[in-house]
Amino acid sequence: MKAVKPGTGTDQVPQVTRGEAHLEVSDLTVYATAGGASRTLVQDVSFRLRQGETLGIVGESGSGKSMTAKALVGLLPPGVRAGGNVTFGGDQLVGRPERELRRLRGSQISLLLQDPFTMLNPLQTAARHIYESLASDRRLARSERAEEVRRRLAEVGIEDADAARRYPFQLSGGMQQRVALAAALAKNPSLLIADEPTTALDASIQHDVLMLLRQIQRDRNMGLILITHDLRVALSVCDRIMVMYAGTVIEDGPSPAVNATPQHPYSLGLLRAEPPLTHARAHLSSIPGNVPSADTVKDICGFSPRCEWATPECRAGKPPLAVVESDHRSACRRIDDIRSDLRERQASDDAAMPDPPPASLDSPILSVHQLRKVYRVEAMFGPARTHEALAGVSFEIGVGESVGLVGESGSGKTTVARCLLGLNRPTEGEIRLDGIDITDYRRLKPSDLRKVRHLVQCVFQNPYASLNPSRTIGATLREAVDVRGDAVDLSVEVDRMLELVGLPRAYSSRRPALLSGGERQRVAIARALAVRPRLLICDEPVAGLDVSVQAQVLELLRDLRRELSMNMLFISHDLAVVRQITDRVVVLHRGEIVEQGATGKVFADPQHPYTARLVRAVPRA
Template sequence: MSLALRTESAPDTASRPAPLLEVSGLRVAIDTPRGTIRPVDGVDLMLAAGETFALLGESGCGKSMTALALARLLPDAGRVEHGEVRLGGTDLLRLPEAAMRKVRGGRIGMIFQEPGTSLNPVMTVGAQIAEVLRHHGQGDGRAAAIGLLEAVGIPDPARRLDDYPFQFSGGMKQRVMIAMALAGRPELLIADEPTTALDVTIQAQVLDLLAGIQAERGMGLLLITHDLGVVARMAHKVGVMYAGEVVETGSRDAFFATPLHPYSRKLFAALPSAAHRGSMLDAPLGSVPPLDHAFPGCRFAERCPAAFDRCDDEAPGWHRVGAQSVRCHLYEAVAIPRPFERIAMGQGGAAAPRQAAQTVLEVRDLAVHFPVRKGLLRRVAGHVRAVDGVGFRLAAGRTLALVGESGCGKTTVGKALLQLVAPTAGSVQLDGIEMVGQSGEALRGLRRAVQMVFQDPFASLDPRMRVGEIIEEGMASLGVEPDPAARRRAADVLLERIGLTAAMRWRYPHEFSGGQRQRIAIARALAVSPRLIVCDEPTSALDVSVQAQLLNLMRELQRERGLAYLFITHNLAVVDYLADDVAVMYLGRVVEQGPAERVLRCPTHPYTRMLLDAVPEIEAGRPRTAAPDAQTRIAADLPSPLNPPAGCHFNPRCPRASDICRLTYPYETELGGGHAVRCHWPQRQ
């Protein structure tokens, strides 16, 4: 069945309820030494009270700049060139700054992407919440601040009110930011990437919290994200943004059933999943174009597989397609396209021969305990058992995913393998050679065979060195290539191999995007020809298209070089796509491990099931999330590794816990096929 289309100058809004927020023709300009850029160029959107509008797109497409413009928080070099922003009928762009201060934090609340940089490190969280309460006439009582912390699920809020931000975990800091945003009882809440880099359980808690408070207060929620799973879980309406423009809008169900714009379809095609294991992801090539010039045609034309001549010369207008609106030439007098189907880009990874018989890395009973010192004499008062008896094997050409919540010890395991952190006990053998206890030249030789790609490439790349020097540094220091000319040629080859150009060797790290910096970090690791690469959350802060490009690169390199990957992550979709084997960590110990297909399809440990249940499902027609009660949220918090629970460490959070779980830690149970679990009551299929 096909439906007729009608062409419009803007998305149809006749069926919408009276808008809480109405944005019309918003255009933002930022003056730079190289000219004026327009990160927001003619954005229109409407949001009703009690509704969630998700603004979706890649990094650099203008989502966050749109949010800053709505709250009039643009940098000094930025200005609103054109447009209207109406909140409940009030034009915010015409208000004097004194009046806008009452709106900002009052009628409009805002949750920023990184709570660690948004909270004042020298003020207690109670003082920061009280400051918002006083400014917006909500009182400054301690009881009000305690009530806000309790509402966002902070355990023991009366005590935690006097703590500083550094004493909270990442998820807890995000909850404090939500409490501050809610202190002024806003009509509109703007949440800018509120769950980026959070693990799946904390993400689920934050999303459930936002949904529950929204339902209780009837707030409008503008949710800015690049995560399609978050959109599927939270949104009523969706807007897709690309290069400063909104290119598609519609209801959540219609968007997930049939994304219309070629860019939207590319975002779905780039999602990793088990169905595409062994094949390349259909990631959009290139990146968002620079916005320092006018675009005569469609801004997505250079990356669009369906582009034709008109796309280069004429900017497309809006077209109405059923319940959706799309800005694309393909939808002029054309029937609705078939529902979107993801197509694999080509097979080869799963069936390719692997050197699986040869063990590269063997870890036995690895422990890393950090002493806690107190008092004037700095005596040891206890130990943080960050890693407490971990063991696994990894063969050449295979990927082992180490998964778990933040704080479970994953990163410490990775650093201990390279002896960047001294193990307290245990064995780490690389090609049969013991690494624990090695130092000097012996350890330097072993480090040629094992390299690490860190979570934050900007922090791990020297900002004072050019990219070519960064890649060559490892070859020089480890004696891989003594000849400078040969090192330069090798670095240029690596730059071309990771999708950059040899001419980029003269640039500094800050001149690259986040995805490009992560590619450079991989090139630096490859420069010394390692056999094993430890990847610590390499895709956690990347949008879906850049993540797909990076995963494609890693898969190609593994096939070509027989690399072994230890992939540390909390992204279970990436694990499902990339990993051969999975080890699940909880409070310093591996509680379940085995082939990825068995662990992810037939999990036997309750913690593994909890992680899988917390992953947002991407499907049309699924009801939005319902918020659990406060007790459920509090019970989901990770205990401290300084004082882990007696018996099975998971027993306070486990719905199946019994007396034996509270008394003794379970032994490992072999389930066959390399699948093992530490649980007194494994849930067999």
């Protein structure tokens, strides 16, 4: 799809030479003031963005990515201030009055946020959003206005007039993000800042939106800053990569160079934590520990507490961001000493784990036969309609097997899981778990129902919502252990469960608010395993986690499978993650299975066009 040039005449996007400096940031510092005390959030960030260039800002949560972006356009929250220099088009932005920044935002610098619903008015149609976002100094007749709106929506791939008349809640997530992008571009900004614009989208929709962003950026010769925690995404789209950690820039260089020869241990750690689609790694690497607050490490190398190559000199002062190769900077004092080690470590990560032999399906732990689920959808106006979420789904899980269930949103993945857990009642079909017919939980005898609750457990996507915030971790796990009805010492068993998922015993007295996202997900896994299930259902268990934490949780699940001989149904839209954790994969599309087989074979040589599209959508450097 070729992008449409927005408008004509004076509205035509100016073509600027690629080499011109567009945005220059030097010594940008962000600090919060409360109770007379000042706390550093971002420290001495410096970079340059040329016209027509794409910069990816990457790092784990808490690295300062979003705070840096907000500082560029004066959108810092109350009590937070910025210092240093931000020059855009020759004008200084730091310290500029809000009324002037308000005129700048949208017209010259525009923002695209992670959740399009926060950018769109639910009471306005898609077309109305575009019209109200157009330059206010142009008066258009009704026919001209309609044509201009049509052009803008066509630029982002929306050519359906019916979609233009819809409200945000009537659009899919991908369509919502396209409308938000069209509105962000309506005043023809020369710089777009996109903050995690595809995090909540399916892989194929994510790919479409990213390619659309890249295409529009090139056609308009527009500057683009893409903020993401997914290094794969940044490498697939951006010309340059700027890696942030604990509020500072620790590496900055061309994307090919950062991908091939990272010049900082943290950048290497992020690359090593990214799971490949081509093979299952023998070991999923992760970075131990968590990102510290910028204020606690502002006078040392912030990564030194987590770095295996750190020496006392790394803690003697803040390392400068210095040129180590042509157009490539690093803030590592020891980079010359450890460069060969980094290369060896990077090469060693390609060791592949052999694919397992096919599991025996003679006596499967789970058998799903011709599962069908039809929902009745009430309409605001007119008669109710029906929606077929599952249309005759059949698959099995052998003893000791891990099966992946993949597909886009709306494919029926979660509906399958809800039927297995008794949260939904199938319209037709049969489900048997360890020989027990669990198609309708309401018809189970009390003894069978108790047995089934022990046989199957689930780990959900959001670790922040899956634990009771008012209960300690120990109380949560004691309750789960107590369900088993065993005559065991609950305190000893809780300690054993924490040890099983790699958490200290002291965490028993903590509440969820004091744990990181990865630690909470470990507790959720421990709670699920406390009843000793034979089948563990994992519904997008790592979707909201940083890549390093994701690697830790995946490696934990692999270890638990081996140690406990556990059967698993792993639901995800991320094929690279599924490749690391499953033996066999089932591909769902609109409630039907379109392909299934050994995970490695299906991803290496997909036989259905839909599976091939999912494989092509996985970001690659």
